[in-house]
Amino acid sequence: MQGIIRQLPMIVANQIAAGEVILRPSSAVKELMENSIDAGATQIKLLVKNSGKSYVQVIDNGSGMNPDDAQMCFLRHATSKLTQAEDLYSLTTKGFRGEALASIAAIAQVELKTKREEDELGTFVRIEHNEVLQIEPCMTENGTSISVKNIFFNIPARRNFLKSDKEELRQIMIEFERLAISHPSIEMSLYHNDHILLQLDKTTYNKRILQIFGAHLAPKIVEFREQTPIMSLMGYVSKPMHSSKSYKSKQFIYVNGRYVKSPLMYRACQSAYHGLIPSDHYLFLVLFVDIQPDLVDINVHPQKYEVKFVDEQMVFKIVEAAIKRSLTAYQLAPSLDFSLDPQFQNLPSVSRPINKRTQGNSLELVNPTSISANRPQLTHHRDNVAQQWQTLFQGNTQEEENSVKQLNLLNEVSYSTEMGKIFIPKQKIILCHPNGKSLQIIDLKNGFERVLFERLYKQSQRISIQQLLFPEPLYLEMQELLVLEEILANIQDIGYILEKKDKEFQILGVPAHIEVESHSEVIQKIIQEFMTIYRAKTDILENYYKSLSRISALYHPYHWSQEEIENFLSQLFSCENPHISPTGKQILTYLTLD
Numbered sequence: 001m002q003g004i005i006r007q008l009p010m011i012v013a014n015q016i017a018a019g020e021v022i023l024r025p026s027s028a029v030k031e032l033m034e035n036s037i038d039a040g041a042t043q044i045k046l047l048v049k050n051s052g053k054s055y056v057q058v059i060d061n062g063s064g065m066n067p068d069d070a071q072m073c074f075l076r077h078a079t080s081k082l083t084q085a086e087d088l089y090s091l092t093t094k095g096f097r098g099e100a101l102a103s104i105a106a107i108a109q110v111e112l113k114t115k116r117e118e119d120e121l122g123t124f125v126r127i128e129h130n131e132v133l134q135i136e137p138c139m140t141e142n143g144t145s146i147s148v149k150n151i152f153f154n155i156p157a158r159r160n161f162l163k164s165d166k167e168e169l170r171q172i173m174i175e176f177e178r179l180a181i182s183h184p185s186i187e188m189s190l191y192h193n194d195h196i197l198l199q200l201d202k203t204t205y206n207k208r209i210l211q212i213f214g215a216h217l218a219p220k221i222v223e224f225r226e227q228t229p230i231m232s233l234m235g236y237v238s239k240p241m242h243s244s245k246s247y248k249s250k251q252f253i254y255v256n257g258r259y260v261k262s263p264l265m266y267r268a269c270q271s272a273y274h275g276l277i278p279s280d281h282y283l284f285l286v287l288f289v290d291i292q293p294d295l296v297d298i299n300v301h302p303q304k305y306e307v308k309f310v311d312e313q314m315v316f317k318i319v320e321a322a323i324k325r326s327l328t329a330y331q332l333a334p335s336l337d338f339s340l341d342p343q344f345q346n347l348p349s350v351s352r353p354i355n356k357r358t359q360g361n362s363l364e365l366v367n368p369t370s371i372s373a374n375r376p377q378l379t380h381h382r383d384n385v386a387q388q389w390q391t392l393f394q395g396n397t398q399e400e401e402n403s404v405k406q407l408n409l410l411n412e413v414s415y416s417t418e419m420g421k422i423f424i425p426k427q428k429i430i431l432c433h434p435n436g437k438s439l440q441i442i443d444l445k446n447g448f449e450r451v452l453f454e455r456l457y458k459q460s461q462r463i464s465i466q467q468l469l470f471p472e473p474l475y476l477e478m479q480e481l482l483v484l485e486e487i488l489a490n491i492q493d494i495g496y497i498l499e500k501k502d503k504e505f506q507i508l509g510v511p512a513h514i515e516v517e518s519h520s521e522v523i524q525k526i527i528q529e530f531m532t533i534y535r536a537k538t539d540i541l542e543n544y545y546k547s548l549s550r551i552s553a554l555y556h557p558y559h560w561s562q563e564e565i566e567n568f569l570s571q572l573f574s575c576e577n578p579h580i581s582p583t584g585k586q587i588l589t590y591l592t593l594d
Helices: 010-021 025-038 067-072 085-089 100-107 156-160 165-182 205-213 215-220 245-249 263-272 312-329 368-374 382-392 398-409 444-458 478-494 519-534 540-555 562-573
Strands: 043-049 055-060 109-115 122-128 131-138 143-149 187-192 195-200 221-227 231-238 251-255 258-260 285-291 413-417 420-424 429-432 438-443 465-474 497-501 504-511 588-592
Touching (some): 025 043, 025 143, 043 165, 067 131, 100 109, 165 195, 165 478, 205 231, 205 285, 245 251, 245 519, 251 263, 429 444, 478 497, 519 540
Antiparallel strands (some): 043 055, 055 143, 109 122, 122 131, 251 258, 413 420, 420 429, 429 438, 465 504
16 A cells, blocks of 8 residues: 655755745845855955846855866755764854755756866856756856846745835845944945945944944944953944934844844843833844854754854853943943852953043942931821822812922922813823812823824825925935835825935925924834834825824923913814824823722
C-alpha cells in the first residue's frame, strides 16, 4: 500500500524556504549587502528600480569568487563561513547558513559577475528557478556584481502582498541605513531609478550618524563607552530633554556588528532613563555591543534579527549602568544610584569616579529622621474629607474663599459660571460641580483634542491659510521625505503650503486656526504617525486630522480666560462624542460626593 507522504520537489522546497528569508525586496538588499561586507568590500553601491520590485543590484569591490564558487554559492546550505557545528558559537560574519542566494534564485531572475584580483577574467552566471542557464568567462572589475530582476515573478500571490512603491523603497532605505550605521569605514551609495538618494563617504561612527540623520542631531546626542571583562559597549543616546515619541523607530542595537532586535536591551536603555523622560517617549539610540561569541546565540531567527544571551540579567545591568553613567558624566541627570547586585560592584561603570571635575563636589547626606520630623502630618479622616468637598461647593463661605486663595497661591485658576464654581488645577483639568450631586473632572488636553478634531473635520473644505512672513525650514530625513512626497496633497488639504528647494522643504503657509510654536514639528509628527500608525487604514484625511488635533492639543497654551473656558465647555458638550478623544482617551470622569 502506497503511503501519502512524499518528498517535495527541490524547486517547491526552495520557494517555501525563500518565504522565510526573502519577504520583500528589502530582504534581498539586506542579504546581498551583508555578503559584500563579509567579502571585505570598502565600496558598496546599491541600485534599485521601481522600489526593488523589478530590479535590485549590489556592486562591491570585495574579494570576488572563482568560477567554481560562483556556481556553488547558489546551492542551498553552501557557505564559506563555517564547516562544523562548533563554528556556530564563534561566528564573526553576517551570513553563515548559506540560504540567502539560494532563496533569491528561487523567486527571481539572477545575474552574477565576479572576479578575484589575481584572476585575468571574471565569471558570469545567469540563474532562474535555481537552475543555471548560463555560465561563462567575462570581463569585469574586481569584486562582485549581482542583479536580482523581477522578484516573485514565479509567485504572483507573494507579489500581490507587496506594498506601495514608496513603502517598499522606505523599507530598502531602512535596511541600507542599518548596515551603513555599523560600517562607517565602507563607502556606500544608494540609487533609485538612476537618481542618487544617499552618498555616504568613509568616516567615523558619529559622523556617519549625522550623514544619515542630519547635522541638526549633533547637539541632541551624547557618546558613551564602557569596558568590562565580558563585553564592551559604545554608542550614542539622546539627551533626556530631546526624547521623542518618534524615536521609537530610531533605536539601533548591534551585537558583534550585527543589527538585532533585542527587547532586553531596549528595556535596559529605557530603564536608564526612567524618571528622566515621559513614559511614552523614547530615546534616540545607537548601541554597539561586543561580547564573547560563546555567550550569545544568533542562530535563532531565519533573518538573524533575534539573539539570545547566556546571562540576560548581567547584560541588562551592564547596559543600564553604562548609559546611566554617561548621563551623569555629561551632567544631564541628577546623581543617580548605581548600586547593583554585589556581582556588579566591580564594573567600571560603578566603581570608578565619573570625571575629575566632579571629585570636588560632595553630597551631604540627610538624616531620614529629620525628613520625617519636618513632613506635614496627614490627620484628616474620611468624614472630614467629605465635609471639605461639600464646603467647596456651598456658595460664598469663608472656607471656600480661603480654599480659592490657597489655589491661587499655587497658580490655580477658578471661575464662577452657570455650571457653578470651576477650578482649573495646573491648567491640566477642569473641576466643576454642575448638578450638586457629583464632581465632573474634564481632561483639558483630551477635551480640546476632541473639539479641535470635529472643528477641523467639519471645516475641511473651507480652511483659511495664513501666509508666513519668513518661511519656516522643514528638516526631514530621507525616509520622511519619501513619505511627505506621498502624502503632500493631503498635507496641503489640511492648510499647509510647502515649497521644495533642492532636497529640502520649507513652510510658506499654515492653517490659520492652528496655534502651535513649531509647524515643522507638527508636520514631522504627522509623517511619523503615518509611517507607524495609520498606514494600513483607509480614511487618510480623517487620520490626518486625528494626528493634527492630538499634536496641536499637546502644544496648545491653556491659559484661557473665563469666556474662553465657557466657550470651550459649550463646544465640548455639543460634540458628537464629548466623552472620548479622537485617539480613544477618556475626557470626562464623574465622582460622587461619597
